Amino acid sequence: MTAQRKPRPQLIRTKLSMPCQEPSDRIQNFDEVPYGYNEAEAVFEAQRCLTCKNQPCVSGCPVEVPIRDFISLVKERNFLEAAALIKTKNSLPAVTGRVCPQESQCEAKCVMGRRHQPVAIGNLERFVADYAREHGEEIPELPKSTGKTVAIVGAGPAGLTCAGDLALMGHKVTIYEALHSPGGVLIYGIPEFRLPKGIVKYEIDFLKKIGVEIKLNFLVGSNKTVDELLDEFDAVFVGSGAGAPRFLNIPGINLVNVYSANEYLTRVNLLKGYKFPEYKTPVKRGKIVVIIGAGNVAMDSARTAKRLGAEHSIIVYRRSKKECPARQEEVHHADEEDIEFRFLTNPIRVIGDEQGKVKAVECLQYELGEPDETGRAKPIPIPGSEHLVECEIVIIAVGNDPNPTIPRTTPDLEVSRWGTIVTERNTGKTSKDRVYAGGDIATGAATVIAAMGAGKIAAKDIHKQIMGIEDEEIVEPS
Amino acid sequence: MMYIGNYSNKEEKLEKITHNCTYLSRKISESESNMFTLIDRKDVTAESVWFKIEAPDVARVCKAGQFVIIRANDKGERIPLTIADWDVNEGWVTVIFQKVGASTYELADLCKGDYLQDCVGPLGIPTYVENAGNTVVIGGGLGIAIATPVARAYKQAGNHTDVIIGVRNKELLFNVEEIREFADELYICTDDGSEGRQGFVTDQLLEMIESGQQIDTVFCVGPPIMMKFVAKVTEPFNLKTIASLNTIMLDGTGMCGACRVTVGGETKFACVDGPDFDAHLVEWEETMSRLSGYKEEEKEAMEHYQKHRKGCQCNKEGEQK
Ligand SMILES: Cc1cc2nc3c(=O)[nH]c(=O)nc-3n(C[C@H](O)[C@H](O)[C@H](O)COP(=O)(O)OP(=O)(O)OC[C@H]3O[C@@H](n4cnc5c(N)ncnc54)[C@H](O)[C@@H]3O)c2cc1C
Ligand SMILES: Cc1cc2nc3c(=O)[nH]c(=O)nc-3n(C[C@H](O)[C@H](O)[C@H](O)COP(=O)(O)OP(=O)(O)OC[C@H]3O[C@@H](n4cnc5c(N)ncnc54)[C@H](O)[C@@H]3O)c2cc1C
Ligand code: SF4
Ligand code: FES
Numbered sequence: 180m181t182a183q184r185k186p187r188p189q190l191i192r193t194k195l196s197m198p199c200q201e202p203s204d205r206i207q208n209f210d211e212v213p214y215g216y217n218e219a220e221a222v223f224e225a226q227r228c229l230t231c232k233n234q235p236c237v238s239g240c241p242v243e244v245p246i247r248d249f250i251s252l253v254k255e256r257n258f259l260e261a262a263a264l265i266k267t268k269n270s271l272p273a274v275t276g277r278v279c280p281q282e283s284q285c286e287a288k289c290v291m292g293r294r295h296q297p298v299a300i301g302n303l304e305r306f307v308a309d310y311a312r313e314h315g316e317e318i319p320e321l322p323k324s325t326g327k328t329v330a331i332v333g334a335g336p337a338g339l340t341c342a343g344d345l346a347l348m349g350h351k352v353t354i355y356e357a358l359h360s361p362g363g364v365l366i367y368g369i370p371e372f373r374l375p376k377g378i379v380k381y382e383i384d385f386l387k388k389i390g391v392e393i394k395l396n397f398l399v400g401s402n403k404t405v406d407e408l409l410d411e412f413d414a415v416f417v418g419s420g421a422g423a424p425r426f427l428n429i430p431g432i433n434l435v436n437v438y439s440a441n442e443y444l445t446r447v448n449l450l451k452g453y454k455f456p457e458y459k460t461p462v463k464r465g466k467i468v469v470i471i472g473a474g475n476v477a478m479d480s481a482r483t484a485k486r487l488g489a490e491h492s493i494i495v496y497r498r499s500k501k502e503c504p505a506r507q508e509e510v511h512h513a514d515e516e517d518i519e520f521r522f523l524t525n526p527i528r529v530i531g532d533e534q535g536k537v538k539a540v541e542c543l544q545y546e547l548g549e550p551d552e553t554g555r556a557k558p559i560p561i562p563g564s565e566h567l568v569e570c571e572i573v574i575i576a577v578g579n580d581p582n583p584t585i586p587r588t589t590p591d592l593e594v595s596r597w598g599t600i601v602t603e604r605n606t607g608k609t610s611k612d613r614v615y616a617g618g619d620i621a622t623g624a625a626t627v628i629a630a631m632g633a634g635k636i637a638a639k640d641i642h643k644q645i646m647g648i649e650d651e652e653i654v655e656p657s
Numbered sequence: 658m659m660y661i662g663n664y665s666n667k668e669e670k671l672e673k674i675t676h677n678c679t680y681l682s683r684k685i686s687e688s689e690s691n692m693f694t695l696i697d698r699k700d701v702t703a704e705s706v707w708f709k710i711e712a713p714d715v716a717r718v719c720k721a722g723q724f725v726i727i728r729a730n731d732k733g734e735r736i737p738l739t740i741a742d743w744d745v746n747e748g749w750v751t752v753i754f755q756k757v758g759a760s761t762y763e764l765a766d767l768c769k770g771d772y773l774q775d776c777v778g779p780l781g782i783p784t785y786v787e788n789a790g791n792t793v794v795i796g797g798g799l800g801i802a803i804a805t806p807v808a809r810a811y812k813q814a815g816n817h818t819d820v821i822i823g824v825r826n827k828e829l830l831f832n833v834e835e836i837r838e839f840a841d842e843l844y845i846c847t848d849d850g851s852e853g854r855q856g857f858v859t860d861q862l863l864e865m866i867e868s869g870q871q872i873d874t875v876f877c878v879g880p881p882i883m884m885k886f887v888a889k890v891t892e893p894f895n896l897k898t899i900a901s902l903n904t905i906m907l908d909g910t911g912m913c914g915a916c917r918v919t920v921g922g923e924t925k926f927a928c929v930d931g932p933d934f935d936a937h938l939v940e941w942e943e944t945m946s947r948l949s950g951y952k953e954e955e956k957e958a959m960e961h962y963q964k965h966r967k968g969c970q971c972n973k974e975g976e977q978k
Contacts, residue, residue, distance in 0.1 A: 359728065359735075401718065403718075426914065435950035436950065441914065445907055455954065455957075456958045460735070461954035461957075463950075
């Protein structure tokens with residue numbers, strides 16, 4: 180498609196932001212914060228797109244969604260077609276439209292963004308996907324069964340994507356998931372107010388409709404090992420994620436009411452602790468909650484704490500605001516919700532009362548020094564700056580390590596010193612024949628879209644391997 | 658795979674407060690869960706309940722000392738319970754649990770033929786029973802349920818195995834006959850002396866040690882305060898002591914850290930690094946305070962349960978439990 184020379188509508192410099200629940204309202208509920216565009220708004224925003232010939236946005240997308248072309252379809256109000264086009268590359272657009280860090284991916288590359296604000300690609304993706312969901316998507320016609328079988332370990336974005344693609348190629352796919360609900364981080368980690376669970380459920384129902392079987396409450400490595408799965412299946416894909424929470428090595432870390440973000444969010448999201456006692460899993464509520472870290476996980480925890488009634492939800496972060504690894508929108512929403520930020524601050528000790536419950540965090544103030552090996556200014560502690568931050572709950576959100584279960588129970592699977600499974604980048608192959616891996620278990624904690632991309636790549640290679648197709652016969656994506 | 662236990666025998670001996678409500682109340686919810694049939698259930702004492710659960714994937718691979726996590730319904734808590742017994746061929750596992758709070762009461766309300774929403778396992782590292790030598794297995798309160806399969810496994814692995822069980826009073830005793838069947842010696846302790854020896858399990862243990870009896874390994878499970886004192890008793894004698902920790906858990910797969918304990922100065926996750934640990938290295942105060950972290954919420958949950966309790970749903974009018 181070439182850009183046509185025709186008079187452009189007047190250039191609109193700023194993104195059309197999505198209408199949102201008022202901050203004062205939304206901190207009282209767990210409903211989604213932005214309402215999303217309506218049709219007119221979507222078309223209006225789409226018209227900001229310049230339909231660039233070289234479409235730099237696409238190269239910013241880890242799975243190369245045909246962004247320019249789907250936006251063109253939105254301009255023409257062909258929303259269902261736009262959705263179908265996105266789905267050729269990205270099987271969970273309603274999810275990624277909400278959770279991708281667009282500002283560092285597609286939108287970072289958008290030509291409009293050089294002088295003005297980039298096109299709101301994420302918002303448009305979300306609109307298109309929601310539209311399609313609400314207006315009924317057709318179940319694609321399935322090819323004839325190949326008679327081949329594939330086992331998938333873990334029902335996170337990597338596993339779900341791999342499963343979907345393989346099912347659409349005619350293979351019989353079974354997903355094994357340890358938890359009682361499929362979705363991985365999408366279901367236990369990311370809160371309802373950011374990613375409604377109904378959307379995740381819809382995507383999973385879709386997989387079931389195309390014949391994917393999901394076996395819950397099944398821990399691979401315990402109920403069956405990868406080797407045993409290899410006896411039953413033609414190939415195995417491991418998408419077991421980076422679910423092992425890191426704790427800080429400081430005194431008091433095991434006091435009562437010190438949570439890992441995983442535990443806190445799992446209690447609230449997966450087990451619906453915010454509806455306690457109707458739902459039976461409790462979660463602590465406190466007036467002052469301190470969250471350590473400043474990524475998406477920390478923002479989610481801080482905003483969840485606010486919704487559970489915290490008067491002060493305080494993010495403590497070693498570096499400065501600029502270095503916050505969270506999505507821009509999350510930091511912005513957190514700001515609006517009066518989440519307090521203590522930058523250049525780091526905890527050195529958690530202090531408890533006589534009953535062993537948290538009562539304060541002792542922190543040290545930092546200042547910015549020379550850039551470190553990551554190029555970010557290195558925070559240096561200021562001597563004598565120790566101070567107490569009183570609180571009732573502490574949430575540790577300093578990152579997650581790869582889930583060790585599969586590496587521990589699968590001999591001759593090459594694992595890096597970080598505990599990730601070593602894979603071939605462009606195929607997802609591991610050191611073990613017929614075993615593939617992708618997503619956070621292969622890269623360490625990353626993003627939903629990267630995990631999905633890895634699932635897709637592996638699906639393609641698994642298909643090749645189990646069908647005995649030679650390399651030349653497959654057209655490599657450019 | 659090892660088969661442990663002799664079922665028909667046990668059933669006869671269990672208390673007879675049986676539910677005669679069968680297959681009428683299958684609470685099939687909308688969830689995707691694969692649903693686990695409650696093949697049978699019995700009240701073994703006024704406080705403890707025995708479940709036989711259809712779970713072939715668990716039965717096929719489980720070993721003594723491992724546990725399952727079960728959920729009564731889709732609003733339920735995930736409750737860790739030690740696998741008491743299992744049958745590979747018939748594809749079931751059993752658990753015995755004490756009614757201590759809302760979730761265990763709610764579980765106890767389930768009837769024969771109902772479904773459990775979820776059952777995942779086996780979780781945790783099996784108890785290491787090889788070459789333990791002369792062992793003393795101690796179970797206190799609900800710990801008796803956990804001690805039984807472990808003691809049996811010690812015995813089957815060829816170790817001389819004595820068992821000490823302790824409860825407040827004789828009404829709370831269970832599993833006595835089964836333990837007697839395999840144990841070399843069984844000692845019963847009650848706080849009020851209504852059965853066996855009056856006193857704590859530690860009194861019995863100390864007496865055995867001081868009498869010069871050869872003991873190589875002590876395994877204890879029960880209230881943490883009991884385990885702490887067992888560790889105190891054996892420490893001066895440098896006697897290898899293993900405690901099975903019943904920490905609070907969520908996923909049971911190493912994903913949340915709710916179950917963390919400090920052992921020998923290091924943070925461990927009881928669900929994947931345990932549940933068995935060297936009792937002399939466990940930080941008992943911390944373990945106890947972490948277990949009591951939800952006191953207020955537990956009370957609130959219990960009140961909510963009592964107010965909304967539906968009891969067994971399979972009844973004909975007026976026959977609620
Ligand atoms: C709170 C939070 C917020 C986040 N926010 C964002 C965001 O806004 N944007 C973004 O792009 N990314 C975000 N991320 C990161 C993103 O969610 C992950 O990168 C992504 O989910 C990785 O996908 P995955 O499929 O590799 O693994 P996961 O989503 O972790 O799924 C792995 C699944 O495998 C299961 N499993 C593990 N071991 C076994 C086993 N042995 N047997 C059976 N099942 C097993 C697990 O239970 C889990 O369900 C966030 C992460 C968290 C924790
Ligand atoms: C690995 C493991 C194996 C277990 N095996 C068994 C078993 O075989 N039989 C059995 O009866 N119980 C067992 N437990 C304990 C059982 O899980 C708890 O009793 C149950 O979760 C309590 O839930 P509740 O909502 O009914 O009580 P709650 O309302 O949560 O608590 C009520 C009371 O029980 C105490 N309590 C809460 N959780 C635990 C716990 N994890 N351990 C001990 N006391 C607790 C509380 O301090 C409180 O006093 C095991 C626990 C673990 C971690
Ligand atoms: S770079 Fe921006 S303006 Fe250009 S095609 Fe992509 S979205 Fe449209
Ligand atoms: S129960 Fe979650 S890590 Fe042990």
